[in-house]
Amino acid sequence: MIDHRHLRVALLGAGAVGSQVAALLLKHGDELADRAGASLQLAGIAVRDVDAPRDVDLPQELFTTDAESLIVGADIVIELIGGIEPARTHLLQAINSGADVVTANKALLATYGSEIFDAADQVGAQVYYEAAAAGAIPIIRPLRDSLAGDRVQRIMGIVNGTTNYILDRMDTEGAEFSDVLAQAQALGYAEADPTADVEGYDAAQKAAILASLAFHTAVPLESVHREGITAITTQMMDAARHAGYVIKLLAVCERLTGQDSPTGEAISVRVYPALVPRSHPLASVHGANNAVFVEAEAAGSLMFYGAGAGGVQTASAVLGDVVSAARRHIAGGVGVGESTRANLPVLPIGHAQTRYQITLEVSDQAGVLAHIAGTLSEGHVSIATVEQTVIAEDGADSGRARLVIGTHKAREQDLSDTVDRLADSDVVERVVSVLRVEGD
Amino acid sequence: MIDHRHLRVALLGAGAVGSQVAALLLKHGDELADRAGASLQLAGIAVRDVDAPRDVDLPQELFTTDAESLIVGADIVIELIGGIEPARTHLLQAINSGADVVTANKALLATYGSEIFDAADQVGAQVYYEAAAAGAIPIIRPLRDSLAGDRVQRIMGIVNGTTNYILDRMDTEGAEFSDVLAQAQALGYAEADPTADVEGYDAAQKAAILASLAFHTAVPLESVHREGITAITTQMMDAARHAGYVIKLLAVCERLTGQDSPTGEAISVRVYPALVPRSHPLASVHGANNAVFVEAEAAGSLMFYGAGAGGVQTASAVLGDVVSAARRHIAGGVGVGESTRANLPVLPIGHAQTRYQITLEVSDQAGVLAHIAGTLSEGHVSIATVEQTVIAEDGADSGRARLVIGTHKAREQDLSDTVDRLADSDVVERVVSVLRVEGD
Numbered sequence: 001m002i003d004h005r006h007l008r009v010a011l012l013g014a015g016a017v018g019s020q021v022a023a024l025l026l027k028h029g030d031e032l033a034d035r036a037g038a039s040l041q042l043a044g045i046a047v048r049d050v051d052a053p054r055d056v057d058l059p060q061e062l063f064t065t066d067a068e069s070l071i072v073g074a075d076i077v078i079e080l081i082g083g084i085e086p087a088r089t090h091l092l093q094a095i096n097s098g099a100d101v102v103t104a105n106k107a108l109l110a111t112y113g114s115e116i117f118d119a120a121d122q123v124g125a126q127v128y129y130e131a132a133a134a135g136a137i138p139i140i141r142p143l144r145d146s147l148a149g150d151r152v153q154r155i156m157g158i159v160n161g162t163t164n165y166i167l168d169r170m171d172t173e174g175a176e177f178s179d180v181l182a183q184a185q186a187l188g189y190a191e192a193d194p195t196a197d198v199e200g201y202d203a204a205q206k207a208a209i210l211a212s213l214a215f216h217t218a219v220p221l222e223s224v225h226r227e228g229i230t231a232i233t234t235q236m237m238d239a240a241r242h243a244g245y246v247i248k249l250l251a252v253c254e255r256l257t258g259q260d261s262p263t264g265e266a267i268s269v270r271v272y273p274a275l276v277p278r279s280h281p282l283a284s285v286h287g288a289n290n291a292v293f294v295e296a297e298a299a300g301s302l303m304f305y306g307a308g309a310g311g312v313q314t315a316s317a318v319l320g321d322v323v324s325a326a327r328r329h330i331a332g333g334v335g336v337g338e339s340t341r342a343n344l345p346v347l348p349i350g351h352a353q354t355r356y357q358i359t360l361e362v363s364d365q366a367g368v369l370a371h372i373a374g375t376l377s378e379g380h381v382s383i384a385t386v387e388q389t390v391i392a393e394d395g396a397d398s399g400r401a402r403l404v405i406g407t408h409k410a411r412e413q414d415l416s417d418t419v420d421r422l423a424d425s426d427v428v429e430r431v432v433s434v435l436r437v438e439g440d
Numbered sequence: 441m442i443d444h445r446h447l448r449v450a451l452l453g454a455g456a457v458g459s460q461v462a463a464l465l466l467k468h469g470d471e472l473a474d475r476a477g478a479s480l481q482l483a484g485i486a487v488r489d490v491d492a493p494r495d496v497d498l499p500q501e502l503f504t505t506d507a508e509s510l511i512v513g514a515d516i517v518i519e520l521i522g523g524i525e526p527a528r529t530h531l532l533q534a535i536n537s538g539a540d541v542v543t544a545n546k547a548l549l550a551t552y553g554s555e556i557f558d559a560a561d562q563v564g565a566q567v568y569y570e571a572a573a574a575g576a577i578p579i580i581r582p583l584r585d586s587l588a589g590d591r592v593q594r595i596m597g598i599v600n601g602t603t604n605y606i607l608d609r610m611d612t613e614g615a616e617f618s619d620v621l622a623q624a625q626a627l628g629y630a631e632a633d634p635t636a637d638v639e640g641y642d643a644a645q646k647a648a649i650l651a652s653l654a655f656h657t658a659v660p661l662e663s664v665h666r667e668g669i670t671a672i673t674t675q676m677m678d679a680a681r682h683a684g685y686v687i688k689l690l691a692v693c694e695r696l697t698g699q700d701s702p703t704g705e706a707i708s709v710r711v712y713p714a715l716v717p718r719s720h721p722l723a724s725v726h727g728a729n730n731a732v733f734v735e736a737e738a739a740g741s742l743m744f745y746g747a748g749a750g751g752v753q754t755a756s757a758v759l760g761d762v763v764s765a766a767r768r769h770i771a772g773g774v775g776v777g778e779s780t781r782a783n784l785p786v787l788p789i790g791h792a793q794t795r796y797q798i799t800l801e802v803s804d805q806a807g808v809l810a811h812i813a814g815t816l817s818e819g820h821v822s823i824a825t826v827e828q829t830v831i832a833e834d835g836a837d838s839g840r841a842r843l844v845i846g847t848h849k850a851r852e853q854d855l856s857d858t859v860d861r862l863a864d865s866d867v868v869e870r871v872v873s874v875l876r877v878e879g880d
Contacts, residue, residue, distance in 0.1 A: 024738060028591065034781040035588050035656055130586055136739035138578075138586030146570055146578030148475050149759020151468065216475055281745065284724065298464060299576035299756035302746035305721065306739065316739035319589020333773020341474040 005038040007326050010074035010099075011045045012067055012090055016311035017104060017131070018045070018080040019055045021318050022062070032319065036326035044070045046090075055311060072097055076325045078318060079103040088112055095125045100325040100335065104131035104318055110205035110221045113212065117338045126328055126335030128321035133206040134159050134290045136313035137306040138320075143213040143294075148339070151297040152214040155253040156438055159206040161288035161308040162190045162197035163229050163249040167273070168286050170237050171246055177232055189288055199228035200249065200271040207251035210292070211269040214253055216342035225270035225349035232273055236433050239359065239404065245275035246283045250438055252352075255344075260353055266345045268352045272436060275357055280439040293439075350413035355384070355440070357406050359432040360422065364390055364401040368427045372403065375425065379418030382408040400429060406437070445478040447766050450514035450539070451485045452507055452530055456751035457544060457571070458485070458520040459495045461758050462502070472759065476766035484510045486530075495751060512537055516765045518758060519543040528552055535559045535567075540765040540775065544571035544758055550645035550661045553652065557778045566768055566775030568761035573646040574599050574730045576753035577746040578760075583653040583734075588779070591737040592654040595693040596878055599646040601728035601748040602630045602637035603669050603689040607713070608726050610677050611686055617672060629728055639668035640689065640711045647691035650732070651709040654693055656782035665710035665789035672713055676873050679799065679844065685715035686723045690878055692792075695784075700793055706785045708792045712876060715797055720879040733879075790853030795824070795880070797846050799872040800862065804830055804841040808867045812843065815865065819858030822848040840869060846877070 011022055025032065025042050033039045045058065046067035064070055067090050071077055077094035079101060081087040087108050094101050096119065103109065109116065109132050120127045130140045134157065143152070158164050162184060169180045181198065184190035196202045204226040211219040229249050240247050254268045276283050281303050285291040290308025295301050307313040328335070362368050369388065376383055385406035391398045407415070415434070423431050451462055465472065465482050473479040485498070486507035504510055507530050511517055517534035519541060521527040527548050534541050536559065543549065549556065549572050560567045570580045574597065583592070598604050602624060609620045621638065624630035636642045644666040651659040669689050680687050694708045716723050721743050725731040730748025735741050747753040768775070802808050809828070816823055825846035831838045847855070855874070863871050 020738070024589070028589075031591070031782070032589060035779040037777075137742060138582035141581040141586050142578035145764050146581050146757060146760040148763035149464070149468075149472060149761070150756040151471070281724075284721075296756060298460070298752045298759070300747045300750075300753050302577060302744075304742075304744055306742035310740075312738045313740050316590040316736060317586060319738070320586040321589070323588035324585050327776045328773070331773040331776050333768070333771040336767045336771050337477075339475040342471070 005330055007038045007040055007075040007329055008043040008073060009040050009076045009078065009322065010043050010070045011078045011080065013080035013082065014045050014047050014054055014058070014063070015080065015082070016055060017314045017318065019058060020311040020315035021078060021080065022058050023056045024315055024319055032323055036323045037330045038326045040322065040326060043074060046070050068093065071099065074099050075329055076322055077101045078322065079105060080318070081105070082107065084108055084111060091116055092119055095119045095123060098123065098125070100126045100128070100328060102128045102318055102321040102325060104129065104314055106132045106202070106205040106209060110208040113209070114218050120335055121337040124334030126325065128325055130321050131314045131317035133209045134292055134304070135308040135310065136316050137290055137292065137304050137308065138317070139210070139292050139304050140213065142304065143210065147294070147296055147299065150299050151255070152294060153255050153297060154295045155210055155214055155251070155292060156282060157206070157210060157251040157292040158248055158282055158285050158290050159251050159292065159308060160197055160203040160249060161290055162194065163203070164285065164290070165189050165288040166198070167229060167232065167247055167249065170232065170234060171241065174234055174237070176234055177230065198230055200226045203249060203251050203271045207253055207269050207271050210251065211253035211267060212338070212340065215255060215267050215344055216339040217267060217344045218340045219269055219346055223269060223346035225272070227272040229273050236435065240275055243357070243404070244278050245437070246278055247273050247435070248276045248282060250274045250276070252438060254352070256347060256351065261347060261351060263345050266347045268347050268349070270349055270352060274436045274438040276438055277440045282439060350411065352412045353409045354412070355407055355409055355437040356415055357404065357435045357437055358419065360403045360405070360428050361391065361400055361430040361432060362403050363427050363429065364399055371425070371427055372422065375421055376405070376407070376418055379421065380414045381410045381418050384408045402432070445770055447478045447480055447515040447769055448483040448513060449480050449762065450483050450510045450517045451520065452518065453520035453522065454485050454487050454494055454498070454503070455520065455522070456495060457754045457758065459498060460751045460755035461518060461520065462498050463496045464755055464759055472763055476763045477770045478766045480762065480766060483514055486510050508533065511539065514539050515769055516762055517541050518762065519545055520758070521545070522547065524548055524551060531556055532559055535563060535565045538563065538565065540566045540568070540768060542568045542758055542761040542765060544569065544754055546572040546642070546645040546649060550648040553649070554658050560775055561777040564774030566765065568765055570761050571754045571757035573649045574732055574744070575748040575750065576756050577730055577732065577744050577748065578757070579650070579732050579744050580653065582744065583650065587734070587736055587739065590739050591695070592734060593695050593737060594735045595650055595654055595691070595732060596722060597646070597650060597691040597732040598688055598722055598725050598730050599691050599732065599748060600637055600643040600689060601730055602634065603643070604725065604730070605629050605728040606638070607669060607672065607687055607689065610672065610674060611681065614674055614677070616674055617670065638670055640666045643689060643691050643711045647693055647709050647711050650691065651693035651707060652778070652780065655695060655707050655784055656779040657707060657784045658780045659709055659786055663709060663786035665712070667712040669713050676875065680715055683797070683844070684718050685877070686718055687713050687875070688716050688722060690714045690716070692878060694792070696787060696791065701787060701791060703785050706787045708787050708789070710789055710792060714876045714878040716878055717880045722879060790851065792852045793849045794852070795847055795849055795877040796855055797844065797875045797877055798859065800843045800845070800868050801831065801870040801872060802841055802843050803867050803869065804837070804839055811865070811867055812862065815861055816845070816847070816858055819861065820854045821850045821858050824848045842872070
C-alpha cells in the first residue's frame, strides 16, 4: 500500500443523491483512495435534521446540523443541499476556507455561477459540477476540456428526464399529458409540484450551464428563453408522428454567425418543445433518459447519452468530481477557472432561426390558401410544405379545413408577427399550434 | 486583453491529423489563447520531408526535419507521427525535457504506455491522449475522470470506423465483404493494406487503452483477444438479420467477479465480430461512426457517439488536449498519473462468458437433434433456442438440415471444446459459423 495523503471530505445534504454519495464513499473508500492517490475520509454529513429518515443506512455519528464547523478544515466540500440558500453561503465559505468544492446544484450555478467561480479564482480553488447538467452523463468535462480546442456550433439536449418520460409515453401510448403526469408523480418520476420540470425551468438552468461552457461565455439564466410542455396535446403528438417527427423538450444552445445576428457573433439559448425527425439520434432517447447532441466545427456531431437523474446515477458523477478534486490536491497548483473570455452576447429569442410547423383551422373556400401564402410571404416566412385536410363534422363537410404548413428557416420574430397576423385574419378560424422543428 | 503567458508548442508529424491541427492552431490561435489563459505559439512542425505535399496549406518556414531541436524548449509537444519509432523516442525526449505531451498514437500507448506514463510520473509531466481511442469522441476524460468514482462493469465499443463502414454496408446492401472493402479503399475509408483494420489490430489497441482506464489496470496489448471480420459472409449477415441481430466488430472490456473468474476479481478484454440485438443503441451506429457503450455500477448505461476517425475530427480531440496542457502549465502542479493500482489480472479468452449462436449443417435423420443436444449438455453449454430448416438442393430434399442453435451464457472454453466435438461428430456435416452474442 502506498503511503497516501489524507483528505477530509465534508458532505452537505443527505437527500436522494447525498445519501448515495455517502454510502458509495464508505463502501468503495479503498478503491477511490487508490485512484485518487489520497485517502478520502468522510468527515461528516451536514443536514437540517439528524434524525430524518434516509434512503440508505449511514452511520448516525456522521450527521451534524453544524455545516459551518464541518466545512472548516475540510479539503473537499460536496454541496448537495440544492436550491440557493444556504447552499450558496456554504459553498462560498468552503471556497474561502481553502477547500475544493463539488456541487450538483444547477439552480445555484445557473444563477450565481459567476460569483462562485470568481470566488474560487480569487483563492485558486476549483469548482467541480459534472452532476449539475444531465446527471450521470459526462458532459461537463467533454465541453470544458475535450472540446476546448474546437468551436461548438450548437447543442441540442434532452436534459430533463421527467418531461422526456411524459412526452415519450404520450408518443408511444397516445396518452394525455395530465394522465401521464399523474402516473409519473405516482412512480416518483415527477415531483408533487411538477412546475420546475414541466415548465422547463430545470432544463433552462442546465441550458445556461451548458451554453456557458460551450461558448466560453457567462450566460445569465434570464437570457434563456423558456417554454414548457403543458400545452402539448395528443393531437399535436399524432400530427407530429404522422409527419415523421417526435416532440421532445429541447435545450438548444446555438452560435449565431454575423449574418444571422445584428451584433456580429452571438449565441441563442432556448428551451422549448420541438419537432425532431424520427431519424435523428435524439428521437430514440426514451423514458427518463437524457442525451446531449453536440455539433462542433472540427469534431462534427457527437452524442452523449445516459441517465439524467436518479440518486445513485448522479452520485457517480459527484464521486468522479471528488476523485478529480483529490488528484488536484495531490498534484498541487491552483484551480483552472471557467473560460468565459469569449463573452458573446446572448440574443433574445426573436433572433433565433428554425423551421416551423404551423397548424391552422381555416374556412374551406376558394382563395384562402393564396391569402395565407401571401401573408407568410409578406412576413418573410417561406413555405416548404402544405398539407390541407377538410374537417368533417358529424360525417358532413364542416366548411372548414385544417392546414399544416411547414416553413423553411425563418426568424422567430418574423414568424411570431406573421402568426399574429394570421390569427387576426378573417379566413383563419384558429391557430391550432405552432411548433419549431429542430435537428433536420 | 489579459497579459497571457506564452507557451511554445512543437508539432511532430503533418499527416491527415497533424496538418489539420497546425491549421486550426494557426486559425483559432487567439480563441484558444483566451481559453487556455496562455498564448500558444506553434514553434515548428517536424517532418521527414519538408517538401512533401500536405492536406492543407501551411507556412513553409514552420517545417523542419530536426525534431530533437524542436522538442528542446517546447512547453507542449504534440506527437502525431504514429507507429512506434521514432514516436516513442521523441515522446520520451519531450517528457524528459519538461514538456507536457499530447499524442493520438494508439499503437504506441497500447504497447509502451507503461514506460511513457512512468517517465511522465518521474518528472511530473502529463500525457494527454483523448484522440488515441475513438477519434473525436470524448471518451478518455469521461473514463479517466468522470467515472473515476464509479465501478465500470463493462465497455462495448465500436471503435474502428473502417470495419463498421464495411459491416454496415454488408448489412444494408447485402454486399460481399471483398466488394465493400474494395469500394472502401477507393473512397479512402480503408487503407491499401487493410490488415490493421479488418483483422482487428486497431480495435485491439483501443480496447487495451480503454480497459486500462476503465479498470485502473495496465492492460498489455498481448492480453487482448483479437479476431477480425474477414470471415463474415453475406449468409451470416442474412441469418443475423433474420434473427433480429446485426453483426458489429466490438471491443468488449469486462469486469469478471469472483464467481466467473478463478482468481477473484479479474477482467477480460476482447475484440471480435458479434451479434448485437437491433434494439441495442450500438446497432444504430452506421457508416464509419464510432460509439462506446459503458455500463457502470452507479451511473448505469452511458453511450458516447461520434466520428471515430478523420483528420479534422481527430484534430479536435488533439487541440482539446493542447488547451488542457496549457491550462495545467498556467495552474502549476505536477501531472496526474495514470490510475493503475487496481492491477486486476487479465484473463484469457477461455474465461469469457457470452451467449453464442452456432450454425450447423447436419444429416436430416431421426435422433440427430437429441445427439447434438446431448453433446452440448455434456459440454456445459445450455440451449436457449433451436431452429431447424431442411436444406433443399435442386428443388429436392438434400437429406441435410441447417440447425441454428442459440445458447445461454457459456464459458468460451466450454463452448469451443463443444464445437470441436460437434465438428468431429458423424451427424454434423459442417460447422457453418459460431458467433458470440453481446448486448442482450
